Amino acid sequence: MQTIIHKTDSYTDTDNVVFPVTDFDMLEKELFTEDEILYMETFYNEHKQRQFSFNRLSNVVFVILMDNERDQNRRMQNYREQGVRLQAEANGHKLNAVVVVDRENKPDEILAFAEGIALRNYQFLKYKTKASEQINSLGSVYLLSKNLSEQAIENMNIIVDACSRSRNLVNEPVAYLNAVKIAEEFEKMGKEAGARVEVLNKKKIESLKMGGLLAVNKGSVDPPTFTIMEWKPADAKNKKPIILVGKGVVYDTGGMNVKTGNFMNDMKMDMAGGAAVAGALYAIARAKLPVYVLAFIPATDNRVNGNAYVNGDIITMHDGTTVEIINTDAEGRMLLADALSYAKRYKPQLVIDAATLTGSAMRAIGVYGIAAMQSKAEREFKKLAESGEKVYERLVELPFWKEYEDELKSDIADIKHLGGANAGAITAGKFLEHFTDYPYIHLDIAGPAYLDKPFSVYPAGATGIAVRLLYQFIESKS
Template identity: 35%
Template sequence: MKIAFAKPAIPDKGALVVGVFDGKTLGATATELDELTGGQLGRALKASRFKGEAGKSVVLDAPHGVTLDRIIMVGLGKPDAVTTTTLETVGGAAVARLGELGDETAALAIDLPDAADLEPADAAAHAAFGATLGAFRFDRYRTTEKPEEKPALTKLTVLCDAHEGAKAAFAPLQAVAEGVALTRRLVSEPANVIYPETFCEAVADLADLGLSIEVLDEARMRKLGMGALLGVAQGSARPPRLLVMEYRGARDKTAPPVAFVGKGVTFDSGGISIKPAAGMEDMKWDMGGAGVVAGLMKALAGRKAAVNAVGLCGLVENMPSGTAQRPGDVVTSMSGQTVEVINTDAEGRLVLADVLWYAQDRFKPSHIIDLATLTGAIIISLGSEHAGLFSNNDDLSEAISEAGTAVGEKVWRLPLGEAYDKMLRSDIADMKNTGNREAGSITAAQFLQRYLKDKDTPWAHIDIAGVTWSKKDKPTVPKGGTAFGVRLLDRMVADMIEQGGGDSGPGRAKDKDKDKDKDGDRDGDKGKGKEKGKGDKKKKKK
């Protein structure tokens, strides 16, 4: 779908999407259309249950008095609560409805209320961003789908007075959307298509954006002493890989980078501790953390972020076979620490242990953030509403929490502590790879914390097991792979690093949202749960 921007005008054909505020109050373009159609919009609203709720819509087909095919009225919610997130929802909801109706071309009118502290250009850009996110569709394996079942929309024109500014503001957001799309594609592919070798091939073209890409094979990892990662991989016919993506966008190219580490278990059968058959097909997305890291690196490089960043993905397949590691085996990690493998389905932490150590040993990062579909326990704790956040640093935790709230990818911080760490004690090795059934997500995080070389290095672990895959459609997140984490960490980089803790990165409105059992590995010492973030609002031009 192509996105364009233009001055406000009633199109001659196609569909036009207009805004309606809470209480069935028409926006400026909707009011103009109501006059042109002899009050049809007002009558349609009166006859419907639609009240102007954000993301909801009403369709008026073949309206009298204009040559449009249809008018779609989309809710904007309360006028004093319109944010960039609201506009992204509107864009996504509009594209979803247009997809159902079969329109090939459409326009979206952006009419801001006086109460909105948003720049018109930023508002239009975020509406286009939401539309782009909502238009994602993974359909490469659908060969018998009828034409009328496929979305027909090829072009969406966003109408805004500041259309040139909107085009400029959309450019970095489009780069983020492309990063999101990459993650969603990787996560959606079946495990016979995406495995360690082909994952690396799928991201090789990121070098065109200026990324330096390196792939470590099994022999190289063995030489480095990555016994924990290789132990997970030894049961599969697919050889493991360590993918390293480096981007130097800061003014000082030699400054320590931020390290993003992703768990990339391209299929997780559970190994010898095999999972139940029901739902095992979902384990193709146990590489969700690696997918997010790849998409994030594409986003940062695509929008030319002023940051040094390195993305590392530990890529393995966890399979049962005659060569697979067994419960009770002891492996030696790159750090030299030994691990008694109690459960081969608690494999993600073993992969991350070696990649975390390698990241620190080679790059000496300023911050470390890892993402993983690590524990089923986090789904029991938080469902699909929040990702679990663990950190040894309050400032980093706060930055991640605020960024997550700003983009609608919420996290909740859970505690770490010595009492939890003791649950990992082994009788024969330095540690076990699982604790007891209690606090499964916390003990997994405690395990990872043991692989910090310098305990003072700011580190965060984000458990995305409950938020990597969606079973229902949302305006900006179609059913399937969500890419949760790409937008969150891109925003965190913009706020915490590019702006030095300031307001926002390029192309973002500075808006403050107003208030906005398996213990295996699908699978801060202060336990502060955080949901609300602080962003900032940009004053609307007079």
């Protein structure tokens, strides 16, 4: 169930009401007794308690004392995170709806509060046999804010929906979501959003000589796919497209370099980059943003059989580059390289890829941000980083120095696909850069794509990371 955000002009005595305020003086005093006001002030002053609830039997009234943070981006995130806390308490009370009242004329902050509620209220219960007993009760959030537009609310619902769809795909097991099925899901998303979608089958992929994608697919019983989603509105402000490329490894065993122990447990999530760019394009198209955008998702699983690709193989890629295979568990970059090479035919304004690519990025950044690199895209990277600060999907730029290319030199092929033990996230990015000739940004989302436990607006499991980031970036160009 998705939590839907609505606009309202009033509330009644039986509505569950939420007051996010920066000062208790901003409350509607007639709703509270003097003892209740004193209670809140005392517990805040003595214990720094910020969230209070009063059960009136017919309804529940919530008061949330907000930080008066000066930094706009941090303030918006505070509102989202207080929305997360409210979501938990509202579900604890088994409430179906709440009305959030803007007493301080802060429409953007109130919308961020609702965003936090809706994003964290996500659940994936498809495979629960008693889902009806476990579903969150909170289905609607009504916003009473005079200067908040219906369009802003509609766009937020679109973004939340896109994140939920992305999360659903990442949470699905490969037994359901193989490369063919994920392409079908992308087709459905595109059709609903009004975008054009083309799925290249194995025969077409072979004709395009996408050797990287085909090599990884050799160990699979299912054929690969290459999905192209296109949003090209008549009023587009750009003639050359912005292309979003997402890694679509629907399951990663590591191939012949098989993952051991628990390292394979969550590998259904290795297509999170593909789900992110598809979710972003879905939202962009539904919101009818006047920007020409494409999304490419090459997809396969990486498994082991008697025909799987092996270390020492020399693979000829889409652009003719020969690649020496060093470790079959570095498969994602092989798919992405073909997609990045294919993007050249569109003469793009910018290409951004998103991938759960390296453990190196996860170890360096953790779950709190995205490891990012850029080539010929300094200005665009700055804008993307600003978008990341706004939605709090923050980028950490890693160096992309030419010297890292030395790690990829091969004695028997044009290039190796894997560097040494150090700087793995960077050398992976440098490998991908080899297949570009345009402004390029690489996002390694390995850390925040899938969580063991909830954090901020993200539930445990799939987070939908980068959907909001990419949408915000494209919206800034509209």
